[in-house]
Amino acid sequence: MSVLETRGLVKDFGGFVAINDVSFTLDHAQKHAIIGPNGAGKTTFFNLITGHLEPSRGTVRFDGREITGMPPHRIVKLGLARSFQRINIFPRMTVWQNIQTALIARDGKHFNMLIAGASQNRQETSELLDLVSLDTESDEIAGELSYGKQKQLELAIALAENPSVLLLDEPTAGMSPQETRDAIALIDQIAVTRQLTLLFTEHDMNVVFGIADRISVLHHGELIASGEPEEVRTDAEVRRVYLGENEHAAA
Numbered sequence: 001m002s003v004l005e006t007r008g009l010v011k012d013f014g015g016f017v018a019i020n021d022v023s024f025t026l027d028h029a030q031k032h033a034i035i036g037p038n039g040a041g042k043t044t045f046f047n048l049i050t051g052h053l054e055p056s057r058g059t060v061r062f063d064g065r066e067i068t069g070m071p072p073h074r075i076v077k078l079g080l081a082r083s084f085q086r087i088n089i090f091p092r093m094t095v096w097q098n099i100q101t102a103l104i105a106r107d108g109k110h111f112n113m114l115i116a117g118a119s120q121n122r123q124e125t126s127e128l129l130d131l132v133s134l135d136t137e138s139d140e141i142a143g144e145l146s147y148g149k150q151k152q153l154e155l156a157i158a159l160a161e162n163p164s165v166l167l168l169d170e171p172t173a174g175m176s177p178q179e180t181r182d183a184i185a186l187i188d189q190i191a192v193t194r195q196l197t198l199l200f201t202e203h204d205m206n207v208v209f210g211i212a213d214r215i216s217v218l219h220h221g222e223l224i225a226s227g228e229p230e231e232v233r234t235d236a237e238v239r240r241v242y243l244g245e246n247e248h249a250a251a
Contacts (some may be wrong), residue, residue, distance in 0.1 A: 001027060001028045002025045002026065002027050002096055003026055003027065003028045003062065003063055003164065003165055004022060004024075004025070004026040004049070004059075004060075004063075004072065004080070004197075004199070005021055005023075005024065005026070005061050005063070006048075006049070006058060006059065006060050006061075007021060007058055007059045007061075008021050008022075008057060008058040008059070009021070009023070009048060009055050009057070009058035009059070009060065010022075010055060010056045010057040011025075011041075011044055011048055011053060011055055011056055011203065011221075012059050016025055017047060017221055018041050018044045018148050018221050019041050019044055019045055019055075019221045020221040020222045021043065021058075021072050021222070022058070022218075022221070022222070022223045022224070023129055023223070024045075024216060024223060026165070026197060026199055027214075028122055028142055028181050028197055028199075029195065029197055029200040030197055030198070030199075030214055031188075031191060031197075031200075031211050031212050031214070031215060032058065032186070032197075032198065032199050032212060032214045032215070032216065032218075033199075033200055033201070033208045033211070033212035033214070033215045033216070034046075034199065034200070034201045034215075034216050034218060034251055035205075035208055035215060035216075035218070035221055036217055036218035037219065038239065039220075040218040040220065040221070041218050041221040042169075042201040042218055043169060043201065044221075046082065046167055046169055046201065046217065048060065049080075050072055050075055050076075050082050050166065050167065051067070051069070051070050051071050051072040051074070051075045051082065052072055052131075053221040054068075054069045055068060055069070060076070062078055062079075062080055062165070063078065063079065063164070063184070064102050065078070066075070067080075073146075076161050076163075079159075079162070079163050079164040079165060080164075080165045080167065081158040081159070081161045081163035081165070081166050081167070082158060082166070082167040082168075082169070083151075083154050083158050083168050083171065084154075084168070085156060086167050086238075087147075087150050088154055088157075089142050089143075089150060089153055089154055089157065090142060091141070091142050092141065092142075092143060093131070093141070093142055094138065094139055094140060094141060094142065094214070095134055095137050095138050095139070095140055095142055095145070095153055096125060096129070096138040097137060098142050098153055098156075099125045099128050099129060099153070099156050099157060099158060099160060100120060100121055100122075100125045101129075102156075102157045102160035102161075103121040103124055103125060103160045104120055104122075105123060106161055106162075107121070107144055112207070119250075124160075126128075128151060128156045128160060129156065130157060131153065131156065131190060131193065132150055132152045132153070132155050132159070132186065132190070132238075133154040133186060134149065134153060134156065137149060137223050139180040143235025147174055147175065147179070148175050148176070148179030148182065148183065151171065151179075152183075152186065153173070155168075155171075155187075155190070157203045159190070160177060163196065164196065164197060164200065165197045165198075165202065166191075166197070166199070167199045168187070168198065168199075168200035168201070169200070169201050169204065170200075170201050170202055170203065170205050171183060171187060171200060171207075172202065172204055173203070174186070174216070177205045180204065180206075180207065181206070183207075184207055184210050184211060186205060187200075187211065188210075188211055193219065198211070199214075204220075208229075209233070209244075212229055213228070213229070214226070214227065214228060214229075215227065215228075215229055215232040217232060217235075217238050217241075219241045222240065224237055224238065225237065225238045245248075
């Protein structure tokens, strides 16, 4: 059963076609990776899905409803949340306050400095801290966390919206090998715990083949392949344009 689909999606930037006639389906409970070389159009595709860009042509449907051109905040409220390549947190606030603020914003409330620390969304904040393994860092300043833990915090902020579908744009970019392994395990665990549908972009083939149960490949803005990991791994065209550059990682 599909939860997200695009039909004939096109994005033209003054003659440069970044996304060209992409029809794509994401099924419920899938862990679906979008891969492709730099400049393939992965982030543009995410921006079109999440309302950060308006398509030149084509449609986006989420949970049976057309969301083409809908502003990002409305799309989030429908249950489609996203993290970004560049970390998007409040660096001068504590870890606790970052998550708490996200929850307060979700509920349409105002942050009250007098009662926030005592009661506002306290239980849910604590639960999210536990979920992303940041319970021992709750009082630390977010900007002073390691890069990997800042990405964990950003994940918690995205989860504060209680999404049914989570889009992750290169979730392990810039991480050390150990941070990458930890991130993979955490994302996989959260997907199971929260019964999330995942759509993610990633350059690290170990991450892709370690998490994804389906993979789609973009090249020059066109979808050239989509299937189960082994099917994509052995596709001649995919190996020529992308995986062939990283065969040692995908083997």
